[in-house]
Amino acid sequence: MTKSSAGKTQADADTVVKVGELATTAGLTVRTLHYYDEIGLLSPSRRSSAGHRLYSDQDVERLYRIGLLRQLGLQLDEVAAALGDPDRDLLPSVNQHLARLDQRLSIEHRLRNRLATMVDNLTRQQKPDIHQxxxxxEDMAMLDTKIRHRIPTLVYRDIAAAHEFLTTAFGFEPGRVTRSPDGIVRHAEVTAGDGVIWLHQVSEQYGLQTPEALGACTEGMSIVVDDVDAHYRHAAQHGADILYPPTDQPYGYRDYSARDLEQRLWSFMSPLT
Known part of the structure; x- marks a missing residue:
C-alpha cells in the first residue's frame, strides 16, 4: 500500500462516510449536518469530486462528542466551546457516556424490581398502592428517550430581580444571564436539583404574562429539598411571601408554600419518614 502525504495509507485516506449515511446512522437529518457545517461545529474533512460532503473517522469522533454533549444538556454554542478546549480529550467524554449508561441500567433494574413486586402482589390479589x-x-418517564429532558420556562417582568430572588431566597444555583445590547436582562437560568429553569421575558405578542399582572396563578413549581423546615426559615428570612408554614400532608410529604416577587407559587417539600 502507498502512503498519502499525511502519512496514512491510501486505504485509510479512503475511509470516509457520506453525509446521508452519517445522518441516518446518527439519527440526524442531512439538514442538521449541513447546519453544523455552516456554523463551524462539524465541517467535513473532504468533499467528493461532485462537491458532496465526506466525513473522516476524526469527523465521526467529533460528531460523537457533539451528540454526547447535547445529551448532557449543552446548547450548541456551549458544545462548540467545550470542543474547542485543547485539554478535552475523548476519555472524559466516554466516561461521561458510560456513567449515563450505568444510570440508565440502574433505573431499568429498579423498574424491573418494581414490576416484579407488582406481579407478585397481583398474583396474591393485592392491588398496587398509589405510591407504587x-x-x-417516574421510572418509566426517566427511561423515555423520545423526550430528552424538560426545561420549565417561567415568565417574569424583571428577570434580573427574579434571578437574584430565586438564588438568594430559595437557594437555587445561579446560571447563565443574557443581556441585550442596552444591558437589560432578556433571559436567565437557575438550576434546581437535577434540572434547569429558564426565566423568560414578558411577551405581549405570545400572550406571556406574569401571575402578578394577571392577578392569578394557574401553575406552580414543587421542589423537593433535604430539610424543608430549614429551607422555610431561610426563605422567610429573605423576604419570601409565605402562604403556610411546613405542614405534614396526607400524601406523604411535609411541605410549605410561598410566592416570589411576582406572585408565582412555589412549594418546597421533604418526604415523611
Whole structure:
C-alpha cells in the first residue's frame, strides 16, 4: 500500500462516510449536518469530486462528542466551546457516556424490581398502592428517550430581580444571564436539583404574562429539598411571601408554600419518614 502525504495509507485516506449515511446512522437529518457545517461545529474533512460532503473517522469522533454533549444538556454554542478546549480529550467524554449508561441500567433494574413486586402482589390479589404506581411511572418517564429532558420556562417582568430572588431566597444555583445590547436582562437560568429553569421575558405578542399582572396563578413549581423546615426559615428570612408554614400532608410529604416577587407559587417539600 502507498502512503498519502499525511502519512496514512491510501486505504485509510479512503475511509470516509457520506453525509446521508452519517445522518441516518446518527439519527440526524442531512439538514442538521449541513447546519453544523455552516456554523463551524462539524465541517467535513473532504468533499467528493461532485462537491458532496465526506466525513473522516476524526469527523465521526467529533460528531460523537457533539451528540454526547447535547445529551448532557449543552446548547450548541456551549458544545462548540467545550470542543474547542485543547485539554478535552475523548476519555472524559466516554466516561461521561458510560456513567449515563450505568444510570440508565440502574433505573431499568429498579423498574424491573418494581414490576416484579407488582406481579407478585397481583398474583396474591393485592392491588398496587398509589405510591407504587407513581414510582413506576417516574421510572418509566426517566427511561423515555423520545423526550430528552424538560426545561420549565417561567415568565417574569424583571428577570434580573427574579434571578437574584430565586438564588438568594430559595437557594437555587445561579446560571447563565443574557443581556441585550442596552444591558437589560432578556433571559436567565437557575438550576434546581437535577434540572434547569429558564426565566423568560414578558411577551405581549405570545400572550406571556406574569401571575402578578394577571392577578392569578394557574401553575406552580414543587421542589423537593433535604430539610424543608430549614429551607422555610431561610426563605422567610429573605423576604419570601409565605402562604403556610411546613405542614405534614396526607400524601406523604411535609411541605410549605410561598410566592416570589411576582406572585408565582412555589412549594418546597421533604418526604415523611
Amino acid at each position: 404506581l407513581l414510582d413506576t411511572l
